[in-house]
Amino acid sequence: MENMAMKSLLVLYSYHHNNTEKIANVFAKVLDAQIKTPQQINPDELQKYSLIGFGSGIYGAKHHEFLLDLADKLPQVTNKKAFIFSTSAIMGKAKVAEDHSSLREKLESKGFMIVDEFACKGFNTNSFLKIFGGMNKGRPNASDLKAAEEFAQNLKQNLQKK
Numbered sequence: 001m002e003n004m005a006m007k008s009l010l011v012l013y014s015y016h017h018n019n020t021e022k023i024a025n026v027f028a029k030v031l032d033a034q035i036k037t038p039q040q041i042n043p044d045e046l047q048k049y050s051l052i053g054f055g056s057g058i059y060g061a062k063h064h065e066f067l068l069d070l071a072d073k074l075p076q077v078t079n080k081k082a083f084i085f086s087t088s089a090i091m092g093k094a095k096v097a098e099d100h101s102s103l104r105e106k107l108e109s110k111g112f113m114i115v116d117e118f119a120c121k122g123f124n125t126n127s128f129l130k131i132f133g134g135m136n137k138g139r140p141n142a143s144d145l146k147a148a149e150e151f152a153q154n155l156k157q158n159l160q161k162k
Helices: 019-031 043-048 065-073 093-109 127-132 142-161
Strands: 008-013 034-036 051-059 080-088 112-121
Touching (some): 008 065, 019 051, 051 093, 051 112
Parallel strands (some): 080 112
């Protein structure tokens, strides 16, 4: 019953300290998902997947422009399940909601159903933070990765129920 398996894809852009990649690797293991960069995606191939995660670090309060550009190019879909993830210097529910809003709006306008969102702190040496040795050194840490694993497990269970 191979086609019963949930086919998952993670679209990831992580280059600075590879914080987000560490999270994506945990998701990939739990969800048995492939990881591709926005540049490797052919928008039409997304039809093959039942769940797609979109993630990057947060730059100037939004996801990386490569990810946002990809979202603009995506074809219309119907209720395709997606989730959004990120790592950033500063956390907090309102901050994350705001950071994710550009990508969320773009995906929803294409017909994606955002089933969940994940964010955690990431090591940040952008701009003036370099002088002070950066922020959140060592993040994502073991407890962040544990949280990512639990997030992915929940996602998987919830999607298999439906």
